[in-house]
Amino acid sequence: MTDQDSNPQSRVLDMLHGRARKITKGESLAPPIVNAAKYALPGAPDHPFPYGRFDNPGWQAVEDAIGALEGAPVVSFPSGMAAVTAALMALAKPGARLLLPSDGYYTVRVLIDDFLAQHGIETVRIPTREMDSYDLSGFDIIWLETPSNPGLDVCDIEAICTRAHAAGAKVCVDNTTATPLLQDVLALGADMSVASDTKALAGHSDVLFGHVAAKDEALIDRVRQWRKLSGSTPGPAEAYLAYRGLMTLELRLERMCANADALARLFEGHSAVDAVRYPGLTSDPSHALAQKQMTRPGFVVGVTLADETAAERFITDCPAIFAATSFGGIQTSGERRARWGDAVPASYVRLSAGCEPTAALISAVQTTLDTL
Structure with missing residues (x-):
């Protein structure tokens, strides 16, 4: 990887102009929505588009755009959990041992308990904060989610990857809460990156989408084969919406991260707040590590109020x-x-900072806090 390839701004430039560099005179800058189950396929079936379950031009457009940010090939899916399932199916052989965060997204744990366990997959669950010191011997897969959802604990991806590879394990990182712009997990050594693009990447709350990225061609081919055989395919319109949202990711993240930082500082000094979690605060236990491996500490803030009633009132x-x-x-x-x-x-309230004008957002939140 060259210095230019590893530069986030260069990757954003490639994402924004990637399609423009490929199209010819008269083609649309926005990728077309190709609603196709059948493609013309005379003779040998040796075309990239033999059938609608195999590939779609819209998938390719959004995969190329996300791939510019990941610095690796990407396979898209109809949701984040579809992407998680594909990653696990590509990595986990029968009888595999999996180290899983006990404080990560709960649906991943349910998926493993209800379905993967029947294939002899053994899981050990520990909190994210213990990943840095846990013995990785005997594991086949290390699954990380950092910052964790919803607690916002952080673990050292690069150090864990080094130890995991020495122990013969693969590492997959759920990078949903950071995105490739805030945390380049593949550059830190992860074998696979997975994300729910329903969240920040698409960003407009109007589409379910997900992706898997990996630099290992054999590994990404296995993910792609899972999609083809399982039929876990995104719709053409959904691919278009994800692509459209992705084009403003950098701009949205700038405001979202600025708002999260302002909210965290408001919470830290307000009498109605019992505790606040945000890796951008110097008082946060994850601050030093987040500074090391993230370009910015993200857009999610955890705030603990006096009781359940106060938390519900704050939100509503x-x-x-x-x-x-x-x-x-x-x-x-x-x-x-x-x-x-x-x-x-x-x-505890998980607060996801949006793109509102910062001063107006802080004023509204402070006024509400003052009533609790």
Whole structure:
């Protein structure tokens, strides 16, 4: 990888102009929505588009754009969990041992318990904060999610990858809460990057999407084969929406991260707040490590209020917070995560900073906090 390839701004430039560099006179800059189940296929079936389940021009457009940010080949999926499933199926052989964060996205744990366990997959679960010191001997797969969702703990990706590879294990990082622009997990040594692009990458809360990225051609081919054989394929219109949203990712992240930082500093000094988690705060236990491996500390803030009632009032009363279970959108959104069974206090709110004008957002949130 050249210095230019590893420069986030150069990658954004490649993402924005990648399609423009390939099209010819008269072609649209925006990728077309190709609603095709059948393609013309006379003779030998040796064309990139033999059938709608195999590939689609829209998939290729969005995969090329995300691939410019990841610095690696990408396979797209109809949701983040579809991407997670593909990554696990590509990595996990029967009887494999998997080290999994106990404080990561809970649906991954449910998927493993309800389906992968029946194939003899053995899992060991530990908190993200213990990943840095845990013995990786005997594991086949190390699954990381950092910053963790929803607790925002951080582990050292590069150091873990070095130890994992020495032990013969592959490392997959769920990079949803950071995106490739804020944290380049493949450059830090991960074998695979997976994300729910439903969140910040697409960013407009109007499409389900996901992707897997890997530099190892054999590994990404296995992911692509899983998509083809399982039929876990994104729709052409969804691919277009994901591509469209991706084009403004850098601009949105600038405002989202600035808003998250301002919110975290407001929470840190407010009497209605019992605790705040945000890797950008020097008081946060994840601060030093986040500074080392992230370009910015992200757009998600964790805030613990006095009790469950105060947390619910904060979300519903604030005119600048949208109550929702997803994150990474244009509007600031909040959710009391304990209602899903996450190991956080009952009054813990995961707040995803949006793209509102910073001063207006802070004013609205502070006014609400003052009433609690």
